[in-house]
Amino acid sequence: xxxxxxxxxxxxxxSGTSVKIECRSLDFQATTMFWYxxxxxxxxxxxxxxxxxxxxxxxxxxxxxxxxxxxxxxxxSTLTVTSAHPEDSSFYICSASRSPSSYNSPLHFxxxxxxxxx
Amino acid sequence: xxxxMQIPQYQHVQEGxxxxxxxxxxxxxxxxxxxxxxxxxxxxxxxxxxKSGEVKKQKRLTxxxxxxxxxxxxxxxxxxxTDVGTYFCAGPYGGSQxxxxxxxxxxxxxxx
Numbered sequence: 056x057x058x059x060x061x062x063x064x065x066x067x068x069x070s071g072t073s074v075k076i077e078c079r080s081l082d083f084q085a086t087t088m089f090w091y092x093x094x095x096x097x098x099x100x101x102x103x104x105x106x107x108x109x110x111x112x113x114x115x116x117x118x119x120x121x122x123x124x125x126x127x128x129x130x131x132s133t134l135t136v137t138s139a140h141p142e143d144s145s146f147y148i149c150s151a152s153r154s155p156s157s158y159n160s161p162l163h164f165x166x167x168x169x170x171x172x173x
Numbered sequence: 174x175x176x177x178m179q180i181p182q183y184q185h186v187q188e189g190x191x192x193x194x195x196x197x198x199x200x201x202x203x204x205x206x207x208x209x210x211x212x213x214x215x216x217x218x219x220x221x222x223x224k225s226g227e228v229k230k231q232k233r234l235t236x237x238x239x240x241x242x243x244x245x246x247x248x249x250x251x252x253x254x255t256d257v258g259t260y261f262c263a264g265p266y267g268g269s270q271x272x273x274x275x276x277x278x279x280x281x282x283x284x285x
Contacts, residue, residue, distance in 0.1 A: 161218040
């Protein structure tokens with residue numbers, strides 16, 4: 056159990072366009088979903104936390120108007136990178152938790168989305 | 174701010190050798206989690222440690238939580254090529270109930 060599906064796996068887009076990434080928990084209801092960004096050979100940086108039906112909580116330094124998060128249901132969260140620029144190129148990974156916070160509950164990660172902005 | 178530091182950053186071993194990665198926090202942690210990320214893959218949860226001095230084993234993997242709950246280690250006995258990947262530790266931000274912050278990971282390569 057605890058399968059998280061992320062789509063697309065990779066995307067190439069032109070500078071200035073927007074890209075939407077979907078994260079779905081397939082076999083459980085995710086109270087909370089987390090969006091991470093991972094640079095090459097680096098760790099996972101938490102971007103934002105989203106709860107179903109409420110506004111996402113963004114980490115310091117993450118532009119909420121650029122990285123739009125919508126958590127429409129207990130099984131779906133989306134991240135939209137608006138007006139993408141080459142510096143937004145990265146590996147974006149979502150994770151889902153049955154708990155409101157990740158501190159005491161295992162995180163189940165999606166397969167990630169490799170975004171390349173040209 | 175709070176940091177979760179992990180060493181070494183890279184480790185290259187011959188198949189059959191042991192491997193250990195260490196994780197240190199600047200604050201006391203309520204728990205610590207370990208994840209493994211295979212090349213090109215996503216992190217997969219391995220284990221969570223909660224108690225001071227706790228030791229847990231998963232086959233050839235031994236996880237330990239320090240007495241002061243500020244450090245942890247993962248030890249792999251007799252590595253195999255299937256152990257290749259990056260191992261991350263993660264602890265709650267603020268030490269207690271904050272969201273997880275991840276260490277930079279230790280990338281393990283195993284030479285057959």
